[in-house]
Amino acid sequence: MYPGQHTRTVLIRWNERPGGVPRYSINLAKFVRPLHLQVKIDGQWMLFMQWIEELPCQKKEFVGELGYIRQQQWWASNGQRFRLMDLPKELRLCVYEQAMGTDIYPQLSPQGLVSLGKGYEYPWNYRRKDEVQGPNLALLRVSKQVSEEATKTAWEGSRMSFAQQNSMAFVIPGLKNLVPRFSVLTHISLCFQTSEYIQFFEVQVQPWSGIPGYFNHNTSARAVLSKTNLPNLKELGIKFASPENPSNSPWFRSSSFFPNPLWGWYTSDTDAPVVCHKVTVDWIMAYAKASVEHIPLVYVEGYIKTSLKEKWNATFKAQRNGTYSDISSDLLAIQSLTLEDMPPRCKCTTQCERHSLGPWEFDFGD
Numbered sequence: 212m213y214p215g216q217h218t219r220t221v222l223i224r225w226n227e228r229p230g231g232v233p234r235y236s237i238n239l240a241k242f243v244r245p246l247h248l249q250v251k252i253d254g255q256w257m258l259f260m261q262w263i264e265e266l267p268c269q270k271k272e273f274v275g276e277l278g279y280i281r282q283q284q285w286w287a288s289n290g291q292r293f294r295l296m297d298l299p300k301e302l303r304l305c306v307y308e309q310a311m312g313t314d315i316y317p318q319l320s321p322q323g324l325v326s327l328g329k330g331y332e333y334p335w336n337y338r339r340k341d342e343v344q345g346p347n348l349a350l351l352r353v354s355k356q357v358s359e360e361a362t363k364t365a366w367e368g369s370r371m372s373f374a375q376q377n378s379m380a381f382v383i384p385g386l387k388n389l390v391p392r393f394s395v396l397t398h399i400s401l402c403f404q405t406s407e408y409i410q411f412f413e414v415q416v417q418p419w420s421g422i423p424g425y426f427n428h429n430t431s432a433r434a435v436l437s438k439t440n441l442p443n444l445k446e447l448g449i450k451f452a453s454p455e456n457p458s459n460s461p462w463f464r465s466s467s468f469f470p471n472p473l474w475g476w477y478t479s480d481t482d483a484p485v486v487c488h489k490v491t492v493d494w495i496m497a498y499a500k501a502s503v504e505h506i507p508l509v510y511v512e513g514y515i516k517t518s519l520k521e522k523w524n525a526t527f528k529a530q531r532n533g534t535y536s537d538i539s540s541d542l543l544a545i546q547s548l549t550l551e552d553m554p555p556r557c558k559c560t561t562q563c564e565r566h567s568l569g570p571w572e573f574d575f576g577d
């Protein structure tokens with residue numbers, strides 16, 4: 212409540228009619244309203260909301276960066292020490308989890324050694340808020356015991372995240388060398404660009420389905436995510452990146468790679484039609500299904516429309532509960548689309564790409 216003060220006990224009561232006679236009725240009180248909650252401070256009852264707002268911990272000088280400085284000053288002035296090793300192990304592990312982060316982007320050195328990596332920089336630095344900071348490695352230099360505990364937490368408690376299929380296929384053998392020292396590779400998160408997903412899940416759409424050798428079976432999902440390759444995999448997250456920048460689109464400037472008169476308009480970014488992210492993501496998931504459905508928990512996240520997220524999360528959940536969903540006719544329909552049908556045009560209320568400067572927010576509700 213105050214800097215340095217960890218707990219404080221106050222008397223609380225429920226008063227349905229502030230100002231009137233204090234009372235509590237189980238029927239009326241079912242609608243929780245903050246106005247009904249009161250606390251007793253210095254012998255006087257007052258509104259809980261009002262009391263919270265008056266507490267010094269809400270003041271600007273006690274929160275954010277300034278708050279940390281104040282706390283450091285307070286620890287420096289009181290002559291006491293905060294010793295990490297005095298904490299019970301389960302609390303120390305919580306500290307390590309915070310310091311290591313939810314996502315580890317492992318890297319492999321040319322010598323074949325895996326490291327915890329440096330986090331994730333969004334390609335072309337387009338959306339800063341989507342970047343992931345690297346783990347706090349200073350913790351590994353504290354002592355041998357802290358280093359061992361924090362390393363174990365990072366490998367076993369964080370998700371192993373991958374931004375590119377090639378690096379994933381390359382790094383996984385190095386991670387497997389950590390077993391049995393660490394129970395690693397139980398939870399994986401993919402955060403590829405949509406074009407990477409098309410290649411990884413071998414999505415049979417034009418123009419790629421017509422190019423011999425475009426899909427590499429050794430680095431594709433069927434091989435990398437198979438039960439043989441990753442027998443301990445329990446959870447898989449499939450994260451979609453923001454479609455805001457048209458250059459993130461899988462069909463961007465395809466005309467220069469795949470010359471075709473139909474794709475002529477793609478030579479100019481501003482004339483290009485808006486590619487529908489919603490349709491693209493649905494196609495990717497349809498092809499992903501076969502190579503991920505053996506994993507006990509699969510979930511989708513990131514820039515994906517709420518309706519699609521619910522659809523695919525429900526499909527995987529139903530399959531876990533024994534109801535198989537046959538989508539072979541959907542796959543045939545996608546495969547039979549011609550080059551003229553590409554790219555999928557956007558008919559969403561808020562268009563899926565931003566083709567001019569100005570405000571743009573991803574519309575999850577479309």
Ligand SMILES: [Zn+2]
Binds near residue numbers: 487556557559563
């Ligand atoms: Zn769209």
